[in-house]
Amino acid sequence: MATILDMRGIRKRFGPVQALGGVDFSLERGEIHALLGINGAGKSTLIKILSGVYTKDEGAIEIDGQAVELGSPRAAIEAGIATVQQHPELVPDCTGVENIFLGHEGHAPGLFRRMNRRAMRQSAQTLLERFPIEIDLDASVGEMPAVDREIVAILHALRHDHIKVLILDEPTSTLTEREKASLFQLMRTLQAAGIAIIYITHRLEEVFEIADRFTVFRGGRNVATFTSREARERNISIPELMLDEAAGDLYPICDGIGNGDVILSAEGLGCGAAFSGVDLELRRGEILGVFGLVGSGVDELSKVLFGALRPDAGELKVKGRTRRFRGPHDALEAGIFLVPGDRRTEGLTMTKDVTFNTTVAHLGRASWLGGLLKLSGNRRDTEKLARDVGLQPFELDRPVSAFSGGNQQKIVIAKGLYRNADIYIFAEPTIGVDIGARAKLYALMRDLSRRAGVIVMSSDCDEVHGLADRVLALYKGRPVHLGGGHPGGVRPSRDQLLSAGIMGARA
Structure with missing residues (x-):
């Protein structure tokens, strides 16, 4: 493959801090290249230089063999580089078509310069013919699922025909496995069209699923670049490259089921169409895990326990006392805190x-x-x-x-x-957090559980299974029985928990 992007000797300093210390990085045409590293490793600085947000102090950048200076985001776009940020700035009340051409509405002639909706729709159709993907661009963005919003942001970046390099920053951080598959399908379509993709992720398992190569940053330098096949054949440990040490166990050792008093319990808890029939029991001195995909009711359950949503069925008790929270203030006063x-x-x-x-x-x-x-x-x-x-x-x-x-x-x-607080609820606690920081946060949660009750709610099965003493799974708003004689069941195998959360399979 031909080299589309070549960066050599890139340096960037912020006061006394050397963010990049002579970085070399290359990208091939039609390649998906994962960029990895813990927070502060330098990858974000490199991407901001490519996006025209920062200017480099030293070094050279070539696009298609031609030297370029990327002094502004406009200059980056003109050079053929587009970026989709981790949290795309879209207008929820506008349709997909309107968001794609935001700022480029193709005003129709006339005194009041009206938007040329026909031209926008035709251009959107041309984009979908070029990059086939199933999406309703006439729907408002605020009503779209997360993956469709991500696709709209990508199409917005690709509305310019000359884009050669697309940067995707943590695009799967809020997606379900099914939604991730749809996004990866689009990425492969872009790849087949010759567009090179720089893919930033903290989900290391995705590297071998989608990337052709990966580069690891550490301390402002790129310390390793491998093809995915080479890394798999040589049994390369990405976490060890990122941390410069043996990764060890990511999750702290479970202390076993808490022996303290029950400090939070729910029986038959329900909230509209979001979830129903939830029983749970949390003891001081333990971590209770709740696993469920996006849309399973996990997010709504966390908000009911914190008083941000009101249940329409069931009973909630805190320290043995039945509670009906009027809002988060009541939950805070009861000793509950939601992350x-x-x-x-x-x-x-x-x-x-x-x-x-x-x-x-x-x-x-x-x-x-x-x-x-x-x-x-x-x-x-x-x-x-x-x-x-x-x-x-x-x-x-x-x-x-x-x-x-x-x-x-x-x-x-x-x-x-x-x-x-006495009760901590962590909802999706490590979205966008690198592996080194995750290990520290997991250890902190375990330490916290020794004096308080901790609930971890996550769409990451490995996270729930690795952290929790006992687990509960939600599937389409209903709890799935995982065995055991009390609410929350026992600690099943990882595969049992995964099957329960993604298929509703009973243990």
Whole structure:
């Protein structure tokens, strides 16, 4: 294959921090190339240089053998490079067609310069003929499933005919296995059309499923590049390349079923069409895992337990007392804290700094009797919690929008630790978090479970099975019996749990 992108000796420094130290990276035409590394390894900086967001300090970039300077996002687009961010900025109330051509509506002639909807629709049809994929572009984006929103963002990036390099940043982080298959189908279609794809992911199992090659970044340098076949044949450990050490066990050892008192229980819990008939029991000193794919009711269950949604059936007890939460405030007062799955819209105030976000969930602790904030005390508390969760970079005055997705998740968890709750609910706790940070967060959850009750709700079967002392599976809103004599059942095999969550198979 011919080289479409060649980067040599790329350096970038931010003050005293050397983000990239002489990086070489190449991409072949029609290649899917995975870019891997823990948070802070340098891959995001490289991508932002390619996208025209940052300018390189040193080095050379060639596209199709021609030297280019990518001083702005417009310059990157003109050079044939398009980027789809982890959280695409789409307009929910507009249709797929309207989002694809946002900013390029092809105004029809006339006094009021109306949008040329016919031309937009024809251009969208041309795109679908070029890249066949099953999607209803007349539906509003806000009503689309996650995979269709991702496809709309990709088509928006490819509306320019001359795009040669497509960068996909964590595109599968919120997708089900079925939705991921649809996205991979589109990626292979793009590959067959000669478009090269740089694929950023923390889901290492996907590398061997979709990538032709992968490159590992560590400490601002690319430390290894292998074809997927070569890595498989040589039994290369990607985690060890990323961490520069033996990865060891990702999950801490389970201590066994908690022997403490039951601090949370539910019987026959239901919430509309989302889920029904859920029984569960959480004891102090254990981790209870709930596995279910997107749309299984897991997200709604987490919100019912936190008072953000009201159940229409069943009974919920906290420390033996029946509770009917009017909202999250009641749940917080009862000692429950939710680390939500959507950190950007439900967990953080993106424009505020780390200290604000860490302490905002417990203003009674963060302020004096008269309402004035304990500025120095809050700073000290935040510094300790930021160290506990391994925040990088350690800059508490930064707005959280300036941190990577994995570090944003660490800030949400620090916020929960500041609350000092009795019951912690972690919904999709490691979306966008690299393997090194995940191991640290898993150990933190296990330590937390020794004094509190912890519920982990995730669409990642391995995560639930690896962490939990007992498990519950939801399939299309219904709990699946996994054996055992009490709610939550026992700890089944990984395959039993997977079958229960994706097919509703009973153990």
